[in-house]
Amino acid sequence: MAKRRKNGLYRGISAELSTLMRTGWADTERRDLVLGEQAPYAARRRAELSARFPGERLVIPSGNLKVRSNDDSYPFRPYSGYVHMTGDQARDGALVLEPRADGGHDAFCFQLPRDSRDNDEFWTGPTAELWMGRRRSLAEAERVLGLPCRDVRTATDDLAAGSGAPTRIVRGHDAALEAVLVTDAERDAELEEALSELRLVKDAWELAEMRKAVDSTVRGFTDVVGELSRAVASSERWIEGTFFRRARLEGNAVGYGTICAAGEHATIMHWTDNDGPVRPGDLLLLDAGVETHTLYTADVTRTLPISGTFTPLQRQIYDAVYEAQEAGMAAVKPGAAYRDFHEASQRSLAGRLVEWGFIDGPADRAYELGLQRRFTMAGTGHMLGLDVHDCAQARNGEYVDGVLEPGMLLTVEPGLYFQPDDLTVPEDWRGIGVRIEDDLVVTEDGHENLSAGLPRSADEVEAWMAEFAG
Ligand code: GLY
Ligand code: MN
Ligand code: MN
DSSP states (O other): OOSOOTTOSOOOOOHHHHHHHHSOOOOOOOOOOOOOTTHHHHHHHHHHHHHHSTTOEEEEEOOOOOEEETTEEOOOOOOHHHHHHHSOOOTTOEEEEEEOTTSOEEEEEEEOOOOOSSSTHHHHSTTOHHHHOOOOOHHHHHHHHTSOEEEGGGHHHHHHHOOSSOEEEOTTSOHHHHHHOOOOHHHHHHHHHHHHHTTSBOOHHHHHHHHHHHHHHHHHHHHHHHTHHHHHTSOHHHHHHHHHHHHHHHSSEESSOOEEEEGGGGGOTTOOOOOSOOOTTSEEEEEEOEEOTTSOBOOEEEEEETTSSOOHHHHHHHHHHHHHHHHHHHTOSTTSBHHHHHHHHHHHHHHHHHHTTSSOSOHHHHHHHTTTHHHHOSOSOOBOSSSSSTTTTSOGGGTTTSBOOTTBEEEEOOEEEEOTTOTTSOGGGTTEEEEOBEEEEEOSSSEEETTTTSOOSHHHHHHHHHHHOO
16 A cells, blocks of 8 residues: 555655665565475476476466555455465566476566665655565575566566567466567466466375365354354354454465355355344354465355254255265265266255255256256355365366366365245245355375364254354
8 A cells, every 4th residue: 555645745755854764774684584385396386387388488477456446455365376386475476487498497486576775665666665564585585485586677678578489478467567478368368277277186285285274264163153142143244253353363364255144145155245134043054264374265164053953944955955965075086077076966956856846857857957956056066275266267178077186175065045035945945045065185095075173964063053052
């Protein structure tokens, strides 16, 4: 927020003030910094990217601040492809892979360096450190990232002068860099696609981060159960705030907008207003994930009876979703088609919906026609990692039409949603929504449910809530 206000109080800077500001500062260069623990992993990821684009120059920006209003900005979140390839989170940076004659690449990073104290920029400039906080020096960044670093303020000139190699840039993150490069939109999209695909299988470092994200999320859900009575006296916002406190204390933030959906709000897939009442007798659908300091996010849902016990109808619907999740999770193993777990869950739910008379059977026909989707709405899961919907730019053949491999990490999240105005179901079913969502990593011989620390069956959920009652 260093951009100066048009109506700032002080319009001029006296020579005396300028001199005063430039003098008397300690040398704060961090000479103790060492290579970051993610650096060797990022180097391996860059080697894989390099192998896909021999002879081409690749530019992967971290992104810039986005204006919220006037001189105020949204919190910065770097482009996930940049984070994955560098382990870095600096804004206004860019990774460049410069092709070598042998087909490989030399990597370097553009970074916004520290401000000099020999001019007024450090306290009056658009990215003034005195206002925005100390940055890393280029030398510090080099030590932490294990990459040569250059001043980003010369990036447009450097890139425009160019090496003559055909160039690709990931678009949509840095307009200034895009403006000086002559690239092709389709070829640029292929770079983004490759960066997405290289995240399909997580390395050991990423899996450890994902465990932290999920463990922290489990604690956040436990916080919420402990505060349910206060939410009843307040609103869904109390739940959102309770989970957010855990996310900010233990991680960077939440990895996506928390869905705190009580009562009929649970039937709205993307309910994030979170301003409704929390009433005993209703269900609470909480879909939330802590994002680690390294920007990996969990994505977990539990549907809880606010009173502590399910009504018979709520339990009937919950059990159907639970069975569908069990069927889906059983299909998560190496060599299985990615579609298998989705199909297993959806077939299970289609069977229940036919049995209840809400869609025409037989169940196989209903599934083939997709009739269950009126009530299941979404797919049964997605890849998870740096983005909640990770790897979203990957080609179909690598993702939704692909095969599961050890190290892939995905959600299994079937649900049933009976809209409040759905005249095809009995009145007491209307306004009920149930989803159960867990985060699974594919192992050598099956899967591990990283979020198994949270109760999942109806009985387990009730027993868990009873611990906090009274
Ligand atoms: N919370 C977003 C999702 O479950 O996909
Ligand atoms: Mn979710
Ligand atoms: Mn999800």
